[in-house]
Amino acid sequence: MSATELLALEDVHAYYGNIRALKGVSLTVGRGEIVTLIGGNGAGKTTTLRTVIGLVRALRGTVTFGGRRIDRVPTHRIARLGIAQSPEGRRIFAPMTVLENLELGAFSRTDREAIPQDLERVLTLFPRLRDRLAQKGGTLSGGEQQMLAMGRALMAKPEMLLLDEPSMGLSPILVETIFDIIRNINQLGTTILLVEQNARMALRVAHRGYVIQTGRIVLQDAASALLRSDVVRKAYLGEK
Amino acid sequence: MSDSRSVRVIPAALLVTALLGYPFLDRWLQAQTVHAVTDAMIYVLLALGLNIVVGYAGMLDLGYAAFFAIGAYTMGLLNSPVLGSPLYGHAWSFWVVIWIAAAVSAGLGVVIGAPTLRVRGDYLAIITLAFGEIIPVAIRNMGDITIDIGGWKPVERLNLTGGENGVNPVGRPHLPFVNFDTDFIPWYFLILIIGAFSLWAMNRMRDSRLGRAWMAIREDETAANCTGVNPVKTKLLAFALGASFSGFAGSFYAAKLQAITPGAFEFNVSIMLLCMVVLGGMGSLKGVILGGMLITLFDRILLAQMTFLVRWIGRSLGIAALANVDLTLWRWFFFGLGLVVIMLIRPEGLMGRRVRPPAADVDEEEEMQALVAAPPRPRMESLPAWLREAAARGRTGGPPVLEVRGLTRRFGGLVAVSDVELVIPVGGIVGLIGPNGAGKTTFFNLVTGLLRPDEGDIQLDGRSLVGLPPHAIVRRGIARTFQSIRLFQNMSVLDNVLVGEHCRLHASVAGAVFRPPAVVVEEVRARGRARELLDFVGLGDKALEMAKNLAYGDQRRLEIARALATEPRLLLLDEPTAGMNPRETDTLTELIGLLRRELGLAVLLIEHHMEVVMGISDRITVLDYGTRIAEGTPAEIRQNAKVIEAYLGKGYEQELIST
Numbered sequence: 082m083s084a085t086e087l088l089a090l091e092d093v094h095a096y097y098g099n100i101r102a103l104k105g106v107s108l109t110v111g112r113g114e115i116v117t118l119i120g121g122n123g124a125g126k127t128t129t130l131r132t133v134i135g136l137v138r139a140l141r142g143t144v145t146f147g148g149r150r151i152d153r154v155p156t157h158r159i160a161r162l163g164i165a166q167s168p169e170g171r172r173i174f175a176p177m178t179v180l181e182n183l184e185l186g187a188f189s190r191t192d193r194e195a196i197p198q199d200l201e202r203v204l205t206l207f208p209r210l211r212d213r214l215a216q217k218g219g220t221l222s223g224g225e226q227q228m229l230a231m232g233r234a235l236m237a238k239p240e241m242l243l244l245d246e247p248s249m250g251l252s253p254i255l256v257e258t259i260f261d262i263i264r265n266i267n268q269l270g271t272t273i274l275l276v277e278q279n280a281r282m283a284l285r286v287a288h289r290g291y292v293i294q295t296g297r298i299v300l301q302d303a304a305s306a307l308l309r310s311d312v313v314r315k316a317y318l319g320e321k
Numbered sequence: 322m323s324d325s326r327s328v329r330v331i332p333a334a335l336l337v338t339a340l341l342g343y344p345f346l347d348r349w350l351q352a353q354t355v356h357a358v359t360d361a362m363i364y365v366l367l368a369l370g371l372n373i374v375v376g377y378a379g380m381l382d383l384g385y386a387a388f389f390a391i392g393a394y395t396m397g398l399l400n401s402p403v404l405g406s407p408l409y410g411h412a413w414s415f416w417v418v419i420w421i422a423a424a425v426s427a428g429l430g431v432v433i434g435a436p437t438l439r440v441r442g443d444y445l446a447i448i449t450l451a452f453g454e455i456i457p458v459a460i461r462n463m464g465d466i467t468i469d470i471g472g473w474k475p476v477e478r479l480n481l482t483g484g485e486n487g488v489n490p491v492g493r494p495h496l497p498f499v500n501f502d503t504d505f506i507p508w509y510f511l512i513l514i515i516g517a518f519s520l521w522a523m524n525r526m527r528d529s530r531l532g533r534a535w536m537a538i539r540e541d542e543t544a545a546n547c548t549g550v551n552p553v554k555t556k557l558l559a560f561a562l563g564a565s566f567s568g569f570a571g572s573f574y575a576a577k578l579q580a581i582t583p584g585a586f587e588f589n590v591s592i593m594l595l596c597m598v599v600l601g602g603m604g605s606l607k608g609v610i611l612g613g614m615l616i617t618l619f620d621r622i623l624l625a626q627m628t629f630l631v632r633w634i635g636r637s638l639g640i641a642a643l644a645n646v647d648l649t650l651w652r653w654f655f656f657g658l659g660l661v662v663i664m665l666i667r668p669e670g671l672m673g674r675r676v677r678p679p680a681a682d683v684d685e686e687e688e689m690q691a692l693v694a695a696p697p698r699p700r701m702e703s704l705p706a707w708l709r710e711a712a713a714r715g716r717t718g719g720p721p722v723l724e725v726r727g728l729t730r731r732f733g734g735l736v737a738v739s740d741v742e743l744v745i746p747v748g749g750i751v752g753l754i755g756p757n758g759a760g761k762t763t764f765f766n767l768v769t770g771l772l773r774p775d776e777g778d779i780q781l782d783g784r785s786l787v788g789l790p791p792h793a794i795v796r797r798g799i800a801r802t803f804q805s806i807r808l809f810q811n812m813s814v815l816d817n818v819l820v821g822e823h824c825r826l827h828a829s830v831a832g833a834v835f836r837p838p839a840v841v842v843e844e845v846r847a848r849g850r851a852r853e854l855l856d857f858v859g860l861g862d863k864a865l866e867m868a869k870n871l872a873y874g875d876q877r878r879l880e881i882a883r884a885l886a887t888e889p890r891l892l893l894l895d896e897p898t899a900g901m902n903p904r905e906t907d908t909l910t911e912l913i914g915l916l917r918r919e920l921g922l923a924v925l926l927i928e929h930h931m932e933v934v935m936g937i938s939d940r941i942t943v944l945d946y947g948t949r950i951a952e953g954t955p956a957e958i959r960q961n962a963k964v965i966e967a968y969l970g971k972g973y974e975q976e977l978i979s980t
Contacts, residue, residue: 121902122872122873122874122900122901122902123872123873221758222756222757222758222759223757223758224756224757224758225757225758249899249900250757250804250896250899250929251757251929252754252755252756252757252929252968253929253931253968253969253970254756254967254968254969254970255756255757257970278900278902316902316903316904317902317903318903
């Protein structure tokens with residue numbers, strides 16, 4: 082294992098419900114990288130993320146984070162190791178305020194005194210959340226909920242952030258904003274594994290990319306190379 | 322069309338022989354189990370009735386024993402009036418009262434159902450729980466009623482129910498040459514006939530328009546409402562029909578037991594019935610029969626026999642604790658334990674529908690090809706002819722299909738939709754775009770009747786829709802799909818489309834059960850139409866799959882097929898290409914274009930994929946903070962400064978160029 086490798090999946094097999102969702106997925110994310118995992122519906126993107134965070138258990142293969150095996154570690158412990166996830170479909174706590182949602186993100190932290198500073202950092206990244214701190218999470222618009230989910234994940238001060246379809250259902254202008262923010266978060270030092278349907282945007286922001294299809298990695302390369310690859314252009318960028 | 326045809330002949334014949342021969346075998350063996358088995362069948366009938374409410378319509382009823390009590394006391398009051406009752410001395414025949422009991426129970430089913438229509442889940446459970454408590458209390462107190470108004474006593478010491486003592490004896494049925502007095506075998510056959518008839522009727526109801534509506538309500542009430550199913554009527558029917566079966570069971574029970582007391586209908590009976598349904602598998606007739614039989618026979622036969630066995634063991638080994646044990650006192654312990662175990666190993670119940678086995682592995686090379694190959698394109702030739710005819714009937718030159726004027730809707734202080742205008746001509750495709758939270762989905766919910774506007778008017782073909790419930794609006798010709806797909810997950814693909822046809826079908830409850838030729842013809846035609854629609858959207862070979870097992874893109878197309886089945890004039894699509902890959906998106910865009918060209922179908926489209934909206938819409942309306950900030954052709958919208966600022970963003974042009 083190289084010194085810069087933060088997350089590594091090695092030949093991971095997993096079931097999602099009764100479907101064999103992952104059939105030997107191997108991928109690595111280096112410290113400081115943005116790596117994207119693209120693929121169609123049901124290809125296994127979300128299952129891969131769930132396997133990392135421990136919500137789905139790998140039947141075979143290993144998941145290591147920072148050199149440590151985590152494939153048998155319970156989810157809440159994994160979260161404490163420094164992985165935070167912003168789930169697909171913006172699962173925020175609807176009856177709680179924006180501020181409470183953000184504070185919950187820092188729930189498992191022990192360095193209480195550093196939290197206000199990070200709250201400030203998150204609010205600088207997402208100025209729209211600052212205007213709505215006292216509002217209930219459920220009353221936010223779709224784009225704001227997406228921001229809240231990401232902000233909450235960042236409040237855990239994770240070493241690594243898992244993003245599941247952050248652009249889903251967002252207007253073009255918000256998609257741009259969200260990807261700008263992703264780039265910002267990364268520049269501030271957070272490693273990112275990004276799962277996306279919007280392959281074009283994802284490959285533009287990422288350093289490297291993997292293409293997953295029915296549970297297997299079928300392509301992997303630098304993001305810029307994938308943007309030029311024939312298969313990717315046809316299958317995911319909609320070019321004829 | 323029905324399961325009965327697919328039942329293999331030999332097992333069915335064996336079953337009938339066993340059922341007919343059993344009591345005589347029992348007598349020959351002197352086993353004396355007929356009494357207990359007959360009681361078990363009464364509980365099975367009750368559980369089957371409860372299954373309509375809980376298993377089919379998905380409403381948790383914790384007070385079902387109340388209907389059992391009502392059935393039993395109707396028999397008691399009319400067939401064997403107690404001393405003090407105005408009917409004393411005028412006993413009605415069992416054969417008449419059993420029908421009255423069913424009708425009274427059904428009527429009370431509607432009464433209890435009515436206030437619960439707006440509530441579901443926990444609240445419904447609590448209301449039914451209260452009802453289940455009220456009835457036994459009321460029965461207890463109706464044994465001695467005196468109304469005293471300042472000395473004038475219009476009613477004095479009226480005894481309707483026998484109070485705590487109940488009704489004893491209850492009269493028995495009379496038939497020439499049949500001995501109902503000392504022999505249990507006639508009772509057995511009587512309940513067998515009632516049970517078989519009930520099962521037959523339920524089986525037919527399940528496979529009918531009505532059964533599909535129940536299940537649709539269970540799966541997703543809002544989606545069902547927006548697909549043309551009247552939730553109020555459907556739920557009341559579930560309550561009424563479920564109650565009527567318990568009316569039969571109750572009156573039969575009273576007559577067989579010869580005595581009824583309020584204590585026999587308390588909360589634990591409701592829970593036991595619920596256990597039967599859950600244990601067997603909600604929604605499965607076979608499962609409920611099995612669950613009911615298992616629990617009652619366990620209680621009545623097995624526990625008693627086990628007690629003898631354990632006592633014998635205790636005596637043999639000299640253990641006093643075992644020698645004096647009475648396991649029947651532990652019945653609730655064993656019920657609870659059994660249920661916990663079953664729920665842990667088979668949460669769907671003994672006969673509940675299993676989850677499908679894992680899909681077979683696909684060839685890797687095929688996968689790569691599938692990745693690049695295009696999905697089947699919609700073909701004009703496969704467009705169902707009946708849909709064409711339905712569309713031709715509705716087509717007129719007159720007013721626009723949809724005309725929305727001054728539409729306003731507030732949520733507290735927030736104006737979600739403010740004074741919005743929108744007109745869709747016949748066969749027009751209009752795009753509705755705007756930032757997240759701009760009010761697009763609220764606008765859809767107003768047009769489809771899920772929300773009522775505070776101001777403004779919505780007209781379909783020149784007639785106002787304001788105030789109509791969603792299912793009535795579907796009937797008038799507006800169908801929709803949802804942003805997050807809302808299919809009836811645990812129903813087949815075919816049934817999903819058939820629910821779409823619900824509002825164009827006419828079969829009633831009686832029609833569903835007795836199937837007159839008109840209903841059979843209608844059902845066959847409906848199924849044919851559904852199949853054609855599925856072929857058209859490319860799901861023909863998946864008709865019998867469970868909807869939830871479909872791939873994402875297939876689910877989107879099924880939702881559109883379901884919407885088309887309602888024979889709409891106007892189709893509202895809420896982000897139909899969300900989560901689709903580019904080729905699936907292309908196919909869908911073609912499909913929409915085809916529907917407009919061939920059917921003259923008008924479409925209102927919310928969409929974030931700009932290639933789709935700009936490519937297909939005649940005109941586009943842009944909402945921001947609930948107000949219309951722009952309206953025009955795609956070319957105009959693309960260059961509108963306000964729209965670029967609020968929605969498209971500066972990067973949009975680059976995006977277009979790079980595509």
